[in-house]
Amino acid sequence: MKRLLAIILVFISVCTMYGQDSIKIKTQVRKTIDELQEFVAIPNDALNSDDIDTNILWLRNKFNARGFNTSILETEGLPLFFAALPMDDNKPTILFYMHFDGQSVDPSKWNQKDPYVLSLKSNKDGKWEEESFGDLNDDINYDWRLFGRSTSDDKGPIVMLLNTIDLLKEDNINLPFNIKVILDSEEEKSSKPLPKAVQEYRELLMADFLIINDGPVHPSGLPTVVYGCRGITTMSLTTFGPVKPQHSGHYGNYAPNPGFILSQLLASLKDSEGRVIIPGYYDGISLDQTTQNILKSVPDDDSAIKQRLQFKSADKVGSYYQESLQYPSLNLRGLGSGWVGDEARTIVPATATAELDLRLVPESDGERLKNLVKEYIKNQGFYITDSEPTEQQRMNNEKIIMITEGSVTDAFRTDLNNPYGDFIVKTLKDQFQQDVVQIRTMGGTVPISPFVNELKIPAFLVPLVNPDNNQHSPNENLKIGQIAYGIKTFYALLSTPFSD
Amino acid sequence: MKRLLAIILVFISVCTMYGQDSIKIKTQVRKTIDELQEFVAIPNDALNSDDIDTNILWLRNKFNARGFNTSILETEGLPLFFAALPMDDNKPTILFYMHFDGQSVDPSKWNQKDPYVLSLKSNKDGKWEEESFGDLNDDINYDWRLFGRSTSDDKGPIVMLLNTIDLLKEDNINLPFNIKVILDSEEEKSSKPLPKAVQEYRELLMADFLIINDGPVHPSGLPTVVYGCRGITTMSLTTFGPVKPQHSGHYGNYAPNPGFILSQLLASLKDSEGRVIIPGYYDGISLDQTTQNILKSVPDDDSAIKQRLQFKSADKVGSYYQESLQYPSLNLRGLGSGWVGDEARTIVPATATAELDLRLVPESDGERLKNLVKEYIKNQGFYITDSEPTEQQRMNNEKIIMITEGSVTDAFRTDLNNPYGDFIVKTLKDQFQQDVVQIRTMGGTVPISPFVNELKIPAFLVPLVNPDNNQHSPNENLKIGQIAYGIKTFYALLSTPFSD
Incomplete structure (x- = not known):
């Protein structure tokens, strides 16, 4: 009643x-x-x-x-x-x-x-x-x-x-x-x-x-x-050239350049349309028709987003905005080596650093994704360390990378x-x-x-x-x-x- | 007398x-x-x-x-x-x-x-x-x-x-x-x-x-x-993502990342041993036996250089230090995008910049080398501009790069x-x-x-x-x-x- x-x-x-x-x-x-x-x-x-x-x-x-x-x-x-x-x-x-x-x-x-x-x-x-x-x-x-x-x-x-x-x-x-x-x-x-x-x-x-x-x-x-x-975790990748920055005249063409080493690594992580190509990165995610229908029902205007952010084509992880958010990301939030702009100096820098953030979905455990990234880097012949490499590590390994990891906030x-x-x-x-x-x-x-x-x-x-x-x-x-x-x-x- | x-x-x-x-x-x-x-x-x-x-x-x-x-x-x-x-x-x-x-x-x-x-x-x-x-x-x-x-x-x-x-x-x-x-x-x-x-x-x-x-x-x-x-000239390459930095949660996987675009370009410039793979870059250089003998007579200690700079293997442009200096270099003296280290922020950066210096030899005219680099970049589908791209340029082109050039000091x-x-x-x-x-x-x-x-x-x-x-x-x-x-x-x- x-x-x-x-x-x-x-x-x-x-x-x-x-x-x-x-x-x-x-x-x-x-x-x-x-x-x-x-x-x-x-x-x-x-x-x-x-x-x-x-x-x-x-x-x-x-x-x-x-x-x-x-x-x-x-x-x-x-x-x-x-x-x-x-x-x-x-x-x-x-x-x-x-x-x-x-x-x-x-x-x-x-x-x-x-x-x-x-x-x-x-x-x-x-x-x-x-x-x-x-x-x-x-x-x-x-x-x-x-x-x-x-x-x-x-x-x-x-x-x-x-x-x-x-x-x-x-x-x-x-x-x-x-x-x-x-x-x-x-x-x-x-x-x-x-x-x-x-x-x-x-x-x-x-x-x-x-x-x-x-x-x-x-x-x-x-x-x-x-x-x-989505959840989040972070990784910081640093590659190494000479132990201190060197004159680019005296050592350009000789001392390995940490920026090129890093670029080659980063370039290998994604295809040209922004999809991560590390095996297993998108494992476990499947969007059935009902889910697709709900995702598509969101009244986003993808072309308005592109117009507002001023780019012609979006990354192709998803085929539209809402779909892209159902996948973990691998975002390059920062890059640094030597100096750029007015401060640029003619050196072979000692290090190059990439800062990554990985947005997580429930299917993508943060620790699992970070391990996939590390395994992939290791398979490219990198010696991985979590701190500044020692002189001995430098002399014994062609390619060295320092990887530090942020904590995981789950999705x-x-x-x-x-x-x-x-x-x-x-x-x-x-x-x-x-x-x-x-x-x-x-x-x-x-x-x-x-x-x-x-x-x-x-x-x-x-x-x-x-x-x-x-x-x-x-x-x-x-x-x-x-x-x-x-x-x-x-x-x-x-x-x-x-x-x- | x-x-x-x-x-x-x-x-x-x-x-x-x-x-x-x-x-x-x-x-x-x-x-x-x-x-x-x-x-x-x-x-x-x-x-x-x-x-x-x-x-x-x-x-x-x-x-x-x-x-x-x-x-x-x-x-x-x-x-x-x-x-x-x-x-x-x-x-x-x-x-x-x-x-x-x-x-x-x-x-x-x-x-x-x-x-x-x-x-x-x-x-x-x-x-x-x-x-x-x-x-x-x-x-x-x-x-x-x-x-x-x-x-x-x-x-x-x-x-x-x-x-x-x-x-x-x-x-x-x-x-x-x-x-x-x-x-x-x-x-x-x-x-x-x-x-x-x-x-x-x-x-x-x-x-x-x-x-x-x-x-x-x-x-x-x-x-x-x-x-x-050697002489020198410089080039600055900037790639573009969203017109302003974006929240990496909202736009990671969607807005194109300028750092990945730049990395893929940089990775394409050299092989894994540091040799430039742009066609024609080393044209005109030949070192006959007499020259090789004089180069080799220089009492350098390559292993001491490596020990002092702490790296296992040098780039392979030349097979030893003096030989490497007979070729023009393509050095990545600086990289910048977003922030690195403690200042890193969870963004999709708006731009990524690579600063290059090219050390020149008499066989390598600075303007010729820069044109080779630009032609190579263009062949990868980049729209090249020498100033900040307009909204229209952004909306009409998948990949845009701003290239500015320094003056040439000849060898x-x-x-x-x-x-x-x-x-x-x-x-x-x-x-x-x-x-x-x-x-x-x-x-x-x-x-x-x-x-x-x-x-x-x-x-x-x-x-x-x-x-x-x-x-x-x-x-x-x-x-x-x-x-x-x-x-x-x-x-x-x-x-x-x-x-x-």
Whole structure:
């Protein structure tokens, strides 16, 4: 009976919410702005533990006021904030993940005095101009934006959730889920304590599925669900010529040139269309027709990407953008030997270095890929060392390479057929009456991957903010329309009953 | 009759001069040190024209005092100093070239207060310790050294010549040659005005052959004659990826990587043993048996070079060190893309740059070689531009490369069979009773190459100073024994009659 009532209520609100937003939503957006102003005003530099403590106090008050039980979870690093509404064993449990720490700010690079003082701006002929918050009281312009650190990443989404809870209460919705919230304090510092925290607080954090409200929606602006992210590891390769740089007149044609040795090695790693030719590098990856269909349904405009980045043809690892992200990459992020430009000197350099980053997918274990690369290099006759070669090593080996390796952050990916995924997609589709962009694998790496893998529950990114939010940069901002989008997203997810 | 007398006198002095040096030589070495002390005390920074003027005044006095007619030759740059002894049309003419400008000094990097105050030092257990000039009055230790800017490069040799003239006069030698001396004021700045000065002052400078007393003797310490030097030109190659650096997660596997494109190009330029595989690159070079014999007679120790520079195998352009210098080089002096080391960032870089220097031999015209390289790159499907590519060029071409070129300094080489060369070699051999090291081609480039090529007379480097003289660096020095060597070399050359 309660369930039926909930369904009816949801139906009514959905009807009133899309198209022209209801007064109710606009009022809640207005309240969200005020609360976000308060929250942004508390500096949250991830490097400053005092900042983190002050933010946690604010969060505790705000979540307690909404009836959450809250805990401050001590970790090896800074504490995490945890909140949960009273549990009902008959309901499935959602764990929400967001973070409240922010990147450091350099006020001189912002177009406002204080990045921690929320600034309201409208765009006039391509220029952002300050507006008065009082003007929001009559009507709210969804194109205006709120500028300040963490407006989008992630303080905005946190306050959207709090205000959605208020609205759900106001509407007397009996929530069909248990709700847990874990708020990270070190996301901008790679969330190092998180995976261990899972081991310590597994019971507390356990849920049926995880929703991560971090990052922006697809550039199309459509509702977006992301099922996974690539992982990352790095390798640094250094080849050797003479022990010290030598005069290129005296030793050009005689002393081996480390740059040519390195170029010949690098050239052997990929074909001319960007595909890695190391045997086994792409092993284990297969994209069936259903997967291909979902990848192709993403409304990317490959020719617009090429136009924007100004190149004629993309690498051919995948035959289109989304497909390319389903494979591990082998990216040459840096090259260095001697000097270039005005500083170039006529020398045979002593060393040449290539910096590689390998983006990983779940099929591509980082250690396995690095071993494949090393095996391939060894088979080309290189003597491999992990430190500067000794004189004896130099004299005994034609080709020497120093390889150092970075740590591995694994990829994560939830199955596209997961019932909670289906639930989220259908709920968003019904709520917004728009296609939902389903991203199987986001190209970048999120620091919470190890956390997700450790939790071992289905995980979905449900981003809420605008793609052009200047995340991590000066003039970070949140489009007011996205606040409405966030509230409606949370409202729909937390009021629609789940059925398998 | 006069000629016979000269021959007898030379015979006598040669007999007394090798082995234990005569008192006469030692006295002249002592005088040379005093005069060098005076000359070094005049700062000679090539970048400071006042310095150059003061040096010229000193030179004018000193050469006039020895009976030379002197001129200050105005050029497009700083003036040159010219001196000549009264001419006799029946004698062949030697033109000596040296330079009196020096590299700038940073006193903080020298082990003496003032690099322009000559410092006398002896080596005690590997450490250089200051000695008093007074101690030279009793006996001269040939292992002691004089430290100061331009002691070796080239003020020392200039003062050696002046003091040899004194000795020749004292010995009443009727010189078998006319003597001209051209002293450069911009050698450390690449001697740019020199070639044009030849056009303007051709009559004044004309001689039968040119002797250049610059640079050090062969590392073996044996008397050395050098017949040529390699030239040089440069090329800078830049390949392009996305128009701005991109996040390697979002665009790794998609945006083309400029570093891989560049590596594949560079790898195609040489085989795995360092030989250029661009068709025609080594055209025109042939080394007959006589040449090979002279190259092989140079007492290099290839395995010692490898041990010192710490590599197992040298490039195979030549089969040994001297042979490798007879060919043009294609040296990768610098590589740059993105960042390496601690600064490495996870990006797909926008560009990758290779800096090349091409050392030239007389058979290898610099423009011809650069055109061969460009043609080879073009045949690999590159669109070549000499400036940043436009958006349209980027969108129309798969592979784009920006190539910029440096100017060409030609090589020079005098025939190994030249009669004046034979004369110099025989004279040194007789004087020192040692094998003379004959270097067909020095690997490095001297700025006077264009001057030599413009003069169109046989030219020989007859170096006088020790190989470990720290030329261009802090603690430049001249071994006192090399002063005796220089005086004896000039004495023999200027007192031995030439016969074809």
